[in-house]
Amino acid sequence: xxxxxxxxxxxxxxxxxxxxxxxxxxxxxxxxxxxxxxxxxxxxxxxxxxxxxxxxxxxxxxxxxxxxxxxxxxxxxxxxxxxxxxxxxxxxxxxxxxxxxxxxxxxxxxxxx
Amino acid sequence: xxxxxxxxxxxxxxxxxxxxxxxxxxxxxxxxxxxxxxxxxxxxxxxxxxxxxxxxxxxxxxxxxxxxxxxxxxxxxxxxxxxxxxxxxxxxxxxxxxxxxxxxxxxxxxxx
Numbered sequence: 001x002x003x004x005x006x007x008x009x010x011x012x013x014x015x016x017x018x019x020x021x022x023x024x025x026x027x028x029x030x031x032x033x034x035x036x037x038x039x040x041x042x043x044x045x046x047x048x049x050x051x052x053x054x055x056x057x058x059x060x061x062x063x064x065x066x067x068x069x070x071x072x073x074x075x076x077x078x079x080x081x082x083x084x085x086x087x088x089x090x091x092x093x094x095x096x097x098x099x100x101x102x103x104x105x106x107x108x109x110x111x112x113x
Numbered sequence: 114x115x116x117x118x119x120x121x122x123x124x125x126x127x128x129x130x131x132x133x134x135x136x137x138x139x140x141x142x143x144x145x146x147x148x149x150x151x152x153x154x155x156x157x158x159x160x161x162x163x164x165x166x167x168x169x170x171x172x173x174x175x176x177x178x179x180x181x182x183x184x185x186x187x188x189x190x191x192x193x194x195x196x197x198x199x200x201x202x203x204x205x206x207x208x209x210x211x212x213x214x215x216x217x218x219x220x221x222x223x224x225x
Contacts, residue, residue, distance in 0.1 A: 002155070034213055043117070043203055043216030044156070089156065098168050099144055099210030103156040 003027045004092050006104035014112055019077040021107050023090030026071060030092040034101070035064060035075045038087045047088075048075070080111045116140050119204050119217040126194060127225050134189045134220045136204030144168075145187035146205040146214060147179060156203065162187055163210060191222075199224045 005024045013019045021035075031052045036044035050057040050064045050073070057064050063076045077084055090104040117138045126132055138145065146169070147159040161169035162181040176192040191198060201221050205214040 032212060036213075036216075041218065043205075043218045046213035046215070049212060087154075091156075093212060098161060098163075099146070099207055099212065099214065100158055100161065100169055101212075101214065102158075103148075105154050 002105075003030075004090055004102045004104040006088075006090055006107045008107050009105075010108040010110070012110045012112065013080050015082055016079045019075075019080045019084065019109055019111065021075040021077075021088050021090075021109065023073045023075075023104055024071060025073075025092050025102075027092070027094070027102075028071070029095050030102075031095040032093040033064070033066060033073050034091045034093070035062075036089040036091060036103075037084075038089060038106070044089055077109075080109075082111050082113050085109055085111050115217075117204055117206055117215050117217040119202075119220050121220060122218065123221050123223075125223045125225065128194055128196060130194050131190070131192045132194060132222070133191070134202055134204075134222075136187045136189070136217060138185055138204075138206040138215070140206055140208075140215060142206040142208050142215070143184050144207050144210045145181065145184070146207075147187065147189050148203040148205060148216075150201040150203060150219070152200070160187075160189075161210075168210075194222075194224050196224050198222060 034049040035047040038044045087106045091101045160179040165181045201219045204217040207214040
């Protein structure tokens with residue numbers, strides 16, 4: 001029973017264009033969502049997050065959108081750069097003080113020069 | 114200066130052996146975690162400690178035992194290793210269970 005799903009295993013975009021990575025969740029008790037980026041042989045690195053009380057958060061080229069009614073969030077990268085090529089994980093926090101995160105299975109983004 | 118460091122990076126061993134993975138963080142965080150990334154690439158929480166106290170214990174076989182000697186260290190000991198234990202194990206830390214969590218580079222465990 002996977003509560004956080006990233007249904008696209010991979011995505012390929014041209015440098016300079018927009019990359020849109022999607023994530024769906026089922027648990028309405030999630031109160032905080034994060035995106036992590038992972039390069040091969042490295043650990044996930046925090047990218048951007050959003051609270052469940054907001055619908056958008058922007059940080060430079062990265063914007064996360066949250067649609068609570070649809071239980072859907074997306075990460076937009078504009079403009080995409082070759083260095084953005086990595087695996088992107090969506091994660092959701094269960095409302096509690098334990099910090100427990102539920103991760104999606106990741107989407108591999110390839111940005112072509 | 115590595116913030117969250119795990120050793121070893123690679124671990125190849127025989128079925129039935131006992132092994133340990135060490136994790137240290139120098140971020141001053143009080144909460145540490147162990148995750149397992151299986152062959153399907155899902156990252157799943159296994160354990161979490163806050164100030165040396167176990168606060169998350171997911172459905173993990175008893176062969177897995179975390180040990181936190183102090184809040185900067187969280188080690189993972191695995192007894193009687195099985196083929197299904199082959200995975201990448203990630204350590205992470207955060208401040209008071211808040212986000213974000215900071216991850217180590219992982220330990221790739223291969224059981225022969």
